[in-house]
Amino acid sequence: MKRWFLILTLISVLGWSLGLLWFANSIQKNVLAPEQSTDAIIVLTGGAERVTTGLSLLSHGLAQRLFISGVHEHVRIKDLLSQISLNEREKINPATIDLGYAAANTTQNAQETAEWVRKNHIQTLRLVTSNYHMPRSLLEFSQRLPNVKIIPHPISPKNxxxxxxxxxxxxxxxxxxxxxxxxxxxxxxxxxxxxxxxxxxxx
The missing domain is CATH 1.20.5 (Single alpha-helices involved in coiled-coils or other helix-helix interfaces)
Structure with missing residues (x-):
């Protein structure tokens, strides 16, 4: 009995370790389709770089709409626009930006975004989040938006x-x-x- 327990423990540790190595090595370092346009850009909050990247992409015309999920209840569009350059702000129509205040985790991000996507008849989207967060985000989003094309746009945080x-x-x-x-x-x-x-x- 003890022998089987030891074997199962070793197998579990080995499986966990191999999975960890796979996960770490699979974290995207580059954006695969940086210039491909989509119907919308989706940003998941959790880092200032995510929001500024999404706004920058919108200012460069890579989508007609921007949805930011998981926004703090006191944050408004003007607060977010103040984080980017004047040149980029002048290219953005604030009416093309929607904020989602309901999500507090990745699962809720996907649920909140799915509702917005269906409401706005979105067929393609660019998903902006941190590179280490992208695998889980894609898993959650693909379940709720199986018929929507999702282009991952991973960001590598400075630290x-x-x-x-x-x-x-x-x-x-x-x-x-x-x-x-x-x-x-x-x-x-x-x-x-x-x-x-x-x-x-x-x-």
Whole structure:
């Protein structure tokens, strides 16, 4: 019994470690389609660079609409526009920006955005968030928007070290935490899929 327990423990640790290495190495470092236009740009809050990047993309005409999900209740569009240059602000019509105040996590980001996407008949979108956050975001968004084309636009935060990441305590901790969140999201996805298939079978 103890032997089997030890074997299962070793297999679990090995699986966890290999998964962590896969996750860390799969974090996107570059934007694959930086100039491709979409119907909308979606920004998930959680870092100032995300918002300014989304606004900059809008000012360069890469989409007609911008939706920012997970905004603090006291923040207004003018507050966000003040974070970019005057030259970029002059190219943006504030009426093309919508703010979502309901989301407090990635799952809620996807739910809030899906409602906005359906309401505005969006077929293609560019998703802006941090590079380490992109895998989980794509998992959540693809479930709720299966018929919408999503172009990932990962941002590498200034204090994020993708090379030799295990030597940087801050980056190491961030990757570990995000990896565990991704595992949790994958678990929930599998549970929902299994439950749904089970209901279909019973019916």
């Amino acid at each position: 994020f070290h993708d090379k030799m990441w295990w030597q940087w305590p801050g980056t190491f901790d961030l990757i570990i935490r995000e990896y565990h969140k991704l595992l949790g999201a994958l678990g929930q996805y599998c549970l929902r899929k299994f439950t749904f298939k089970g209901i279909e079978t019973l019916s």
